[in-house]
Amino acid sequence: MTTAVSFRPRDLVVNEDGTGHLVGSRCPTCGAHYFPTRQVCAGCLTEDLETIPLPTTGTLYTYTVVHRSTPAFETPYVLGYVDLPGPVRVMGQIDAEPDDVEIGMTVELEIVPWGTDEEGTPLLGYRFAPGGER
Amino acid sequence: MTEVYVIGIGMTEFGKHPDRTAADLGAEAVRGAIHDAGIDPRAIETAYAGHVFQPMVTGQQVLAQVGLAGIPLANVENACSSGSTAIRGSFIDLLAGVADVSLAFGTEHLTGAFKGAFTPGEDDPEAAVGATMPAVYAMRARRYMEEFGLTREQLARISVKNKRNAALNPLAHFKKDVTIDDVLMAKPIAEPFGLLDCSPVSDGAAAVVLATGDWVRRHGEQSRAIRLRASALRTGKVETAPSSMTFEELTRDTANDAYEAAGVGPEDIDFAEVHDCFTIAEVLRIEGLGLWEQGTYPAAVERGEADLGGRLPVNPSGGLLGKGHPLAATGVAQVVELVKQLRGDAGSRQIDGARVGIAHCRGGKAAGVEGAACTVQILTT
Numbered sequence: 001m002t003t004a005v006s007f008r009p010r011d012l013v014v015n016e017d018g019t020g021h022l023v024g025s026r027c028p029t030c031g032a033h034y035f036p037t038r039q040v041c042a043g044c045l046t047e048d049l050e051t052i053p054l055p056t057t058g059t060l061y062t063y064t065v066v067h068r069s070t071p072a073f074e075t076p077y078v079l080g081y082v083d084l085p086g087p088v089r090v091m092g093q094i095d096a097e098p099d100d101v102e103i104g105m106t107v108e109l110e111i112v113p114w115g116t117d118e119e120g121t122p123l124l125g126y127r128f129a130p131g132g133e134r
Numbered sequence: 135m136t137e138v139y140v141i142g143i144g145m146t147e148f149g150k151h152p153d154r155t156a157a158d159l160g161a162e163a164v165r166g167a168i169h170d171a172g173i174d175p176r177a178i179e180t181a182y183a184g185h186v187f188q189p190m191v192t193g194q195q196v197l198a199q200v201g202l203a204g205i206p207l208a209n210v211e212n213a214c215s216s217g218s219t220a221i222r223g224s225f226i227d228l229l230a231g232v233a234d235v236s237l238a239f240g241t242e243h244l245t246g247a248f249k250g251a252f253t254p255g256e257d258d259p260e261a262a263v264g265a266t267m268p269a270v271y272a273m274r275a276r277r278y279m280e281e282f283g284l285t286r287e288q289l290a291r292i293s294v295k296n297k298r299n300a301a302l303n304p305l306a307h308f309k310k311d312v313t314i315d316d317v318l319m320a321k322p323i324a325e326p327f328g329l330l331d332c333s334p335v336s337d338g339a340a341a342v343v344l345a346t347g348d349w350v351r352r353h354g355e356q357s358r359a360i361r362l363r364a365s366a367l368r369t370g371k372v373e374t375a376p377s378s379m380t381f382e383e384l385t386r387d388t389a390n391d392a393y394e395a396a397g398v399g400p401e402d403i404d405f406a407e408v409h410d411c412f413t414i415a416e417v418l419r420i421e422g423l424g425l426w427e428q429g430t431y432p433a434a435v436e437r438g439e440a441d442l443g444g445r446l447p448v449n450p451s452g453g454l455l456g457k458g459h460p461l462a463a464t465g466v467a468q469v470v471e472l473v474k475q476l477r478g479d480a481g482s483r484q485i486d487g488a489r490v491g492i493a494h495c496r497g498g499k500a501a502g503v504e505g506a507a508c509t510v511q512i513l514t515t
Contacts, residue, residue, distance in 0.1 A: 011259055032374040036259050042372030062280070062379065064272035066264060067322040073264045079324075081273060081379070089376035091260045098325070103280050125263070 004122040007114045011036050013053065014124045020111045021056055022126065024088055025049040033086030056109040057132035058084035065098045082107055082128050095129040108132025137347030138228045139359035140513065141235075142171025143470040148338035148458035149307040150245050156188040156339070157195035160241030163339035163463075164200050167237070171343045173353070175200065178343065179233035181207040182223035184216030184240035184462035187247035196241065211462075214409065214497025215367070216240055217340065218465025218509035224344045225365040234349040239341035240462035246337070258499075268332050268412060270499060272324035275414035278380045279326070281429070284417075286326050288432035290317035292413040293330050293455050295441060300452025302442075302483040307336045307458030331413040336458030340466035342473070360476045362469075363396035364512045370498075370505040377504065384505045385422025385496060392510040398490060400424035403512075405446060405475060405485050407468035408494040410453040419494050420448060423510070447485050450475060461497070465509060468493035472513045489515045 006012045006020070014020040025034040027041035027049055035054060040047050063080035066073070078094040078101055094101055095110060107128035114125030144166025146159050160183070168175050181202070183193025193209045212219040217240025224236035258265070278284050294314055300306035312330060320328035350359050368388040377383070393399050403425060410416035421428045425446060434440060440448040451457045451471035454464060472491040474480045491513050498506025 008259065008262060030374075034372075034374075038372075041374070043374035061376065062273040062277035064269050064276060065322075065325040066266060066269045066272075067324065068268070069264060069266055077264060079264050079269050079273070081376075083376050087376050089373070091265055092263050103277065 002121050004113070004124045007123040007125045012126055014111055018111055020124070020126065021053040021109065022090060024052055024054040024086070026052045026086075033088035035088050035090050054088065054090070055085045058082040058090070058107060058128075060094070060101070060103055060105045060107055061089060062103055063094055063101050080128065093127045095127040100130065105130055106132055136229050136231070138225055138362045139345055139347060139350050140342050140362055140469065140473050141345045141350060141359050142167040142173065142343035143341070143473045144168070144170055145305055145340040145467055145470050146338050147305045148336045148460060148463070148467070151243070151337040152245065154243060154337065156185055156192050156241045156243040157199060159243065159337060159339035160192065160196035160239055160341070161199035163241065163341040164196055164237065164239055167239070167341035167343050168200070173235070173343065175202055177235045178202060178237045179205055179235055180224065180227045181205055181237040182210055182220035183207060184210045184212070184220040184465065185242055186211055186213060186216055186461045187244065188242065192241065196239065202237075212497060212507040214411065214461050215465055215495040215507040215509045216462035216497070218468070218493070218495040218511060219367060219507065221342060221344070221466060221469060221511065222365040222367050222509065225362060228344055228346050235343065235345045237341065237343055238466065239339060240464065240466040241339035242460035242462045243337045244335050244460050266324065267499065268327055269324040271412040271414055272327045274379045274418065275326055275412070278414060278417065281380055284432050286318065287314055288436055289326065289331060289413045290314045291435050292410065292416050293317045295435060296410060296449045296453040296456040299442060299450050299483055300456025302481070303452050303457060306452045306456055307334055308452065308456045327412060333411045333454035333459035336460045338458060338460035338463045338467070340463045340470050342466060342469055358477055360473045361514045362511065363398070363514055364392040364510070366391035366395065366510045368508050370503045370508070372503055380418070381428055382418050382422035382505070384508045385419055385494065386424065388508040388510045389423045389494070392492070392512050396512040398512060402490050403446065403492050404488050404490050405450060406448050406492045406494065407451060407453070407471050408448060409464070409496045410449055410455050411459060413455065416448065416453065419496070423492065423494060442483055442485060450480065450483050450485055465493070465495040468495065469511060469513065476513060476515050
């Protein structure tokens with residue numbers, strides 16, 4: 001069986017044990033954090049940003065339940081913005097029933113199957129699930 | 135300082151036009167604007183064409199259809215702000231002395247190019263996890279509810295108001311009133327939004343002819359000319375830290391550029407056309423423009439203050455929710471409505487004593503950026 005790989009290797013690192021983290025940038029001059037990675041700091045224009053693993057636990061800033069989407073996604077699904085320590089805001093699906101979701105809840109990154117690529121290789125993506133230690 | 139006037143306006147009916155093309159809709163709007171201006175088309179020296187999902191050089195195809203060949207034309211893409219950015223191109227040509235008369239138009243055959251929910255660009259990391267444009271705005275609505283106690287019914291009232299105005303606009307996509315219950319019961323798109331909280335997929339085109347004050351005086355066309363005082367454009371900043379999604383700094387900053395250039399402030403504005411792609415969007419635009427304090431607009435709508443007879447009518451044309459949203463045509467159509475109101479030609483939706491109008495457009499989405507392009511234009515009698 002083909003080993004599953006990250007759906008966006010630049011944005012998401014998946015370890016052999018099935019854990020993983022998002023990849024961001026940190027400005028060594030002013031401390032600003034970014035996702036996805038970038039080359040120049042938008043705050044102070046420093047050019048040599050560090051590539052860092054982003055924390056995996058954060059706070060749900062807001063969310064919606066999506067009922068109509070592109071054919072790539074089965075509906076409905078919960079989509080949210082999560083504020084990770086940095087601080088940096090990341091969008092992701094929330095792995096919970098809509099009634100169990102509320103603004104301000106603590107959520108944790110999880111690695112989940114994400115379909116296959118054009119050659120049939122299984123892909124891994126990410127969602128946020130309720131819980132985790134802050 | 136060169137003065138700039140809108141001397142001609144043209145617009146197709148917005149809606150579904152299965153048998154038309156963007157070029158042919160654009161040509162109808164441009165011919166309308168030239169006839170409205172009452173000028174020889176050969177007076178037009180430069181042109182700007184806004185379109186988003188259309189074939190390349192759609193602008194030249196329009197010029198070819200109306201017989202305007204040879205003049206400089208640039209095609210402009212700035213997402214939903216493409217048409218208003220085209221107007222800014224003409225505005226700058228006149229200020230720079232490159233032309234005395236310039237044409238700007240926006241055209242979109244969207245039903246032929248797109249179906250279903252809009253998403254950010256294909257390679258966008260947010261699109262990759264399921265972002266759609268309705269979802270992004272729905273999340274802003276949810277957060278606004280949390281922070282300011284906005285209710286679902288208050289949101290629905292914005293759709294009801296704009297569709298009521300659209301029913302008075304013969305060129306609007308929607309020509310029927312809806313009730314609050316209709317909005318609440320519509321099929322869900324991205325909670326809290328149902329279908330009637332979202333602007334429709336529309337085809338259409340709009341055009342304006344601009345001229346310098348000197349040209350207008352030389353040609354005696356002053357009576358119907360409406361002054362374009364400011365045409366401001368900004369791009370969204372990259373966020374260096376998570377920011378509020380319930381207040382639009384980009385709208386505020388673009389508006390401040392326009393207020394400064396026009397020499398007016400929010401207190402001088404009589405009415406507004408704003409980019410209500412979703413119900414919550416009207417709230418965010420209006421508060422970003424400084425026309426109401428943050429957190430107070432939904433209750434003002436409930437009190438009727440933004441109605442046609444209210445203190446400051448918002449989206450008298452029907453807005454994107456009612457008039458329709460053929461992306462690049464939208465920003466030009468807003469200016470068309472401002473001109474109709476300021477001329478006193480708006481018929482059954484005429485605002486009494488309209489002297490200063492503001493138009494706001496905002497388009498595009500990229501991860502980590504607060505909106506892609508924002509325009510604010512101010513017109514006066």
